[in-house]
Amino acid sequence: MSSIITEDIAKIAEKLGDDAHRFAGKTVLISGGAGFLGRYFLALFRHLNASVLKEKKVRVISVDNYITGSEDTGAHDPYISHVRADVIHPLSVSEDIHYIIHAAGIASPVYYMKYPLETIESAVTGVKNLLELARKNKGLEGFLFFSSSEIYGDPSPMAVPTPETYHGYVSSVGPRACYDESKRLGETITTIYHQLHKVPAVIVRPFNVYGPGMGHVDRRVIPMFTYQAFKKNPIPVHGEGTQTRTFCYISDAVTGFLQVLLKGERGHAYNIGNADSEITMKDLARMFTELVPGASLQTIPYPDTYPAGEPQRRCPDLSKAKSHVGYSYSVGLRDGLERFIAWARTEPGYRA
Numbered sequence: 001m002s003s004i005i006t007e008d009i010a011k012i013a014e015k016l017g018d019d020a021h022r023f024a025g026k027t028v029l030i031s032g033g034a035g036f037l038g039r040y041f042l043a044l045f046r047h048l049n050a051s052v053l054k055e056k057k058v059r060v061i062s063v064d065n066y067i068t069g070s071e072d073t074g075a076h077d078p079y080i081s082h083v084r085a086d087v088i089h090p091l092s093v094s095e096d097i098h099y100i101i102h103a104a105g106i107a108s109p110v111y112y113m114k115y116p117l118e119t120i121e122s123a124v125t126g127v128k129n130l131l132e133l134a135r136k137n138k139g140l141e142g143f144l145f146f147s148s149s150e151i152y153g154d155p156s157p158m159a160v161p162t163p164e165t166y167h168g169y170v171s172s173v174g175p176r177a178c179y180d181e182s183k184r185l186g187e188t189i190t191t192i193y194h195q196l197h198k199v200p201a202v203i204v205r206p207f208n209v210y211g212p213g214m215g216h217v218d219r220r221v222i223p224m225f226t227y228q229a230f231k232k233n234p235i236p237v238h239g240e241g242t243q244t245r246t247f248c249y250i251s252d253a254v255t256g257f258l259q260v261l262l263k264g265e266r267g268h269a270y271n272i273g274n275a276d277s278e279i280t281m282k283d284l285a286r287m288f289t290e291l292v293p294g295a296s297l298q299t300i301p302y303p304d305t306y307p308a309g310e311p312q313r314r315c316p317d318l319s320k321a322k323s324h325v326g327y328s329y330s331v332g333l334r335d336g337l338e339r340f341i342a343w344a345r346t347e348p349g350y351r352a
């Protein structure tokens with residue numbers, strides 16, 4: 001594993017502190033275990049087994065259909081099972097499960113435009129199947145549904161930074177609807193299972209998480225800018241480049257997700273992100289020209305492969321995650337990008 005990822009994992013474990021012991025002797029089922037976030041979760045559980053949970057290890061069942069995730073599962077680990085399965089079908093698991101993390105989904109706009117029905121099914125049918133599994137596991141301690149900041153759509157300027165109480169401004173028929181609306185319905189289904197069946201479910205709404213492990217074909221903005229900068233192609237900024245995003249480094253985000261799983265109020269949704277990193281896409285591209293020698297940028301019309309109608313501003317209000325679960329972030333955008341770029345330089349895909 002790259003030394004940057006090793007450092008990130010150690011930092012997550014340190015920030016979790018005693019909460020990590022809640023996983024001792026437990027079984028976690030994670031969907032989307034071959035994806036960007038899923039791989040960090042698996043690496044963290046491996047680290048906890050090696051250094052924190054020495055006596056009572058955590059067992060992990062990682063499920064993925066590899067529609068976008070990598071099939072390279074790395075070295076064999078007796079505590080981690082990799083299962084090829086699609087969450088749109090019920091999973092037959094005979095052992096007791098204590099935590100379920102539903103991170104399967106199609107997160108990159110270019111890919112959800114390519115696979116709109118699969119995107120809907122992974123969020124809607126997928127979450128329902130996993131909630132049914134949760135319902136049958138009487139010893140279940142936590143269920144985490146990965147929603148998205150996209151459920152807010154294009155918020156009114158008054159609603160930025162956006163709190164969890166904002167209901168969203170979303171088109172049900174636009175090019176982004178397959179993602180936004182299915183995440184919204186996934187939240188509804190999760191909430192109903194909590195209310196009707198007492199499933200101890202919580203929801204996270206991540207605001208653009210980035211970090212090592214996002215491959216050069218990922219097509220989300222940071223890996224895409226990095227890949228183009230390395231190739232010495234002008235970094236393509238869509239439209240005027242005035243649209244903003246915040247970017248949360250992976251080690252801060254994974255800590256927050258697990259804090260929500262372990263300590264979040266059941267039936268509640270939590271924003272997780274970095275509220276200090278709001279930046280326009282043009283300024284983000286400019287930052288790359290400072291970090292990657294020889295990089296340049298160019299504004300271009302929106303390509304057909306990218307879903308139109310993107311939000312103009314996005315920035316989380318994190319007060320709820322701070323006060324309920326003690327969430328905080330510490331990696332600034334420039335530091336995080338330096339870490340990402342240093343990792344990408346060692347990756348064959350980015351070097352090619």
Ligand SMILES: NC(=O)c1ccc[n+]([C@@H]2O[C@H](COP(=O)([O-])OP(=O)(O)OC[C@H]3O[C@@H](n4cnc5c(N)ncnc54)[C@H](O)[C@@H]3O)[C@@H](O)[C@H]2O)c1
Pocket residue numbers: 031032033034035036037038063064065066067068069070085086087088102103104105106107108121122126146147148149205206207208209210
């Ligand atoms: N990374 C972010 O910034 C971000 C932001 C908001 C929301 N999210 C959500 O968090 C979750 C994880 O994000 P990520 O960045 O790791 O995404 P990712 O695309 O890197 O990984 C998702 C994984 O899910 C798998 N998958 C998709 N459909 C599946 C299905 N039906 N059955 C089994 N596996 C399936 C894919 O093969 C992939 O390995 C997703 O649900 C995503 O929508 C992520």
